[in-house]
Amino acid sequence: MSNPKFIPYTDFEHLKEEEMLKRSKEFYDKIKKRRTIRHFSNKKIPIDVLKNCLLAAGTAPNGANMQPWRFVVITNKSIKKEIRFEAEKEEHIFYTSRASNEWLKALELLGTDEHKPFLEEAPCLIAIFSKKIDVLPNGEKVKQYYAQESVGIATGFLIVALHNAGLATLTHTPSPMRFLNKILNRPEYERPFLLLVVGYPSENAEVPNIHKKPLNEIADFIG
Numbered sequence: 697m698s699n700p701k702f703i704p705y706t707d708f709e710h711l712k713e714e715e716m717l718k719r720s721k722e723f724y725d726k727i728k729k730r731r732t733i734r735h736f737s738n739k740k741i742p743i744d745v746l747k748n749c750l751l752a753a754g755t756a757p758n759g760a761n762m763q764p765w766r767f768v769v770i771t772n773k774s775i776k777k778e779i780r781f782e783a784e785k786e787e788h789i790f791y792t793s794r795a796s797n798e799w800l801k802a803l804e805l806l807g808t809d810e811h812k813p814f815l816e817e818a819p820c821l822i823a824i825f826s827k828k829i830d831v832l833p834n835g836e837k838v839k840q841y842y843a844q845e846s847v848g849i850a851t852g853f854l855i856v857a858l859h860n861a862g863l864a865t866l867t868h869t870p871s872p873m874r875f876l877n878k879i880l881n882r883p884e885y886e887r888p889f890l891l892l893v894v895g896y897p898s899e900n901a902e903v904p905n906i907h908k909k910p911l912n913e914i915a916d917f918i919g
C-alpha cells in the first residue's frame with residue numbers, strides 16, 4: 697500500500713462575487729478575440745514567451761498526473777518545409793478522395809484547401825504528441841490513462857496561453873500525421889495529436905465570417 701503525501705493548498709484566491717463577475721467577463725472578452733489564423737507573417741516569436749506558454753500547458757489536469765504529452769517546437773526552416781511537403785501530400789488525398797462530401801461541405805465556410813503555405817511562413821510549429829505509454833529511464837513501460845483527453849486539455853491551455861501572450865495560432869490536423877514521428881524522430885508510442893502553427897497574423901490576414909453558438913444552444917442549467 698502506498699502512502700500518499702499531502703500539503704496544504706494555499707494558492708486558492710477567494711474572490712468577492714463582484715470581482716468574480718468582472719474577471720469572468722474580462723476573460724470572455726479576451727478569449728472571444730481568439731481566431732484561427734491561416735495567414736501568418738514571418739516575424740519571429742520570443743522563445744521565452746513560448747516557454748512560459750508551454751509551462752502553462754503543462755499545468756493542465758490529466759489522467760493520474762501522468763502528463764502524457766510531448767511538445768516539439770520547430771523553428772528550423774528546412775524541417776518546416778519537410779512538414780509542409782508531407783502535410784500537403786496527405787491533404788491532397790484528403791481533399792480529392794479521403795474526405796466525404798459531407799465533410800467537404802462543412803469545410804466550405806472556412807475556405808481551406810490542400811495548400812498549406814503557413815507551415816513554412818509561420819515562424820514556429822508545435823507538434824503535439826500524446827503518449828500511449830511512457831518509458832522510464834530504466835526502460836520500464838508505464839501505461840498512460842486518458843491520454844487523449846489530457847492532451848486535448850493541455851492543448852487548450854496552450855492555445856489560451858499563446859493568445860493571452862499576444863500570439864496567434866492555427867490548430868492543424870493533416871490526417872494521418874504519422875509522418876511527424878519520422879521527421880521529428882519521435883518514438884512510435886508517441887501519437888501525433890495535432891500541429892499548432894504559432895506566430896503573428898500577416899498584415900492583411902482575414903478570417904472566415906463564422907459565429908459561435910449562443911449560451912442557450914451550448915449549455916443546460918438543471919436545478
Ligand SMILES: Cc1cc2nc3c(=O)[nH]c(=O)nc-3n(C[C@H](O)[C@H](O)[C@H](O)COP(=O)(O)O)c2cc1C
Pocket residue numbers: 730731732733734806808867868869870890903906
Ligand atoms: C481538432 C481541430 C482540428 C482542426 N484542424 C484544422 C485543420 O486541419 N486545418 C484548418 O485550417 N483548421 C483546423 N482547425 C481549426 C478550425 O477550423 C477552427 O477552430 C474553427 O473553424 C473555428 O474557428 P475559430 O478557431 O476561428 O473560432 C481545427 C480545429 C480543431 C479544434
